[in-house]
Amino acid sequence: MKCSLVLHYLVPVILGIHLLKFGKAEIVENFVLAKSGKLLDVYVNVSAASRIECAALCLSSRKCEAFAVNISANPIVCQLSTHPSIDIANSSGSYGYLMYNKETPQCDDGWIRNPASGQCFWFEQKLLHHADAQLNCEMKGGTLAMLKTTQSRIWLINFWTKSTDWDAKFILLGGYRKDDVFMWDDNSPVNMAYVSMKHFRIDDDCMKIDKRDSSFRSKKCEVGTPIPSLCQKSY
Numbered sequence: 001m002k003c004s005l006v007l008h009y010l011v012p013v014i015l016g017i018h019l020l021k022f023g024k025a026e027i028v029e030n031f032v033l034a035k036s037g038k039l040l041d042v043y044v045n046v047s048a049a050s051r052i053e054c055a056a057l058c059l060s061s062r063k064c065e066a067f068a069v070n071i072s073a074n075p076i077v078c079q080l081s082t083h084p085s086i087d088i089a090n091s092s093g094s095y096g097y098l099m100y101n102k103e104t105p106q107c108d109d110g111w112i113r114n115p116a117s118g119q120c121f122w123f124e125q126k127l128l129h130h131a132d133a134q135l136n137c138e139m140k141g142g143t144l145a146m147l148k149t150t151q152s153r154i155w156l157i158n159f160w161t162k163s164t165d166w167d168a169k170f171i172l173l174g175g176y177r178k179d180d181v182f183m184w185d186d187n188s189p190v191n192m193a194y195v196s197m198k199h200f201r202i203d204d205d206c207m208k209i210d211k212r213d214s215s216f217r218s219k220k221c222e223v224g225t226p227i228p229s230l231c232q233k234s235y
Contacts, residue, residue: 043068043081052109054078055100067100107235114155121145121156122231123166130206130221133172133229134185142233144174146184147209153194156230157214168211170219172229175207177218182207190216 048054051069054076058064063082070077100113107113107120114121122140124133134144147153160166174185182190190207196215204218208227219227 042083043079046078046080048076048078050076050109054080069100111233111235112159113235114152117149117152117155118234119152119232120235123163123171124229124231125166125168126228127226128172128229129223129226130172130219132226134174136229137174137231140231140233142231144172144185145230145232146174146186146188148184148188148191153209153214156209157211160211166228168228170208170210170217170227172219172227173207173209173216174232175216176221177205177207182216182218 046054046057048057048069054067054069057078058067058080061080064080065083066081068079068081070079111120111122113119120142122137122142124136126136128136130144137144145156147156156171160171175182175190176185177183181192182195184190194214194216196210196213196217204220206219206221208217208219209215210217
């Protein structure tokens, strides 16, 4: 067994690895120490075809208490951790990881989880008008997305920007115009501070979000150019 330490000065931890020999195979066991010497985490990188498979590997292991998935890598990177609630990605200085505790409910395949909101999102690339987009979301068990918090907007834009599959500039949301303000489809008010008033048209009754500045903009519901849409549901 070989052991090595790697100092990372951007984060207040010491990172290291154990190289474990199993016959001709070599497994890398990563560990994270506080500078006080306290063990913060131990994790291994394993091969998994999907987030669901990574979750299954964690659930089937007695030692695994959390897992992280880098879905931007191809093939994806699956990290199994011995410590719950430890952000492997931040500890190691890596980015692009989604972190889950072992018992955290998971979204259905194809849906993306926003850990802070407790919701799952589906990026529908098919170009649709509002009525068809809403029906499509309902058939998937959800609704058109309602991004009510700053965090949910930031999360969407960050994920959208990093995605290599999404080059659309606008996404249709679950909102509508009532007089001179926007409302979400559940009749709660939209924060008008996030609405681009220069792109607010009094004859547009639906709403989209702009990838470039994360602003909400008005859109004609059933005429004009159809666009991709975003569905949401609770997990």
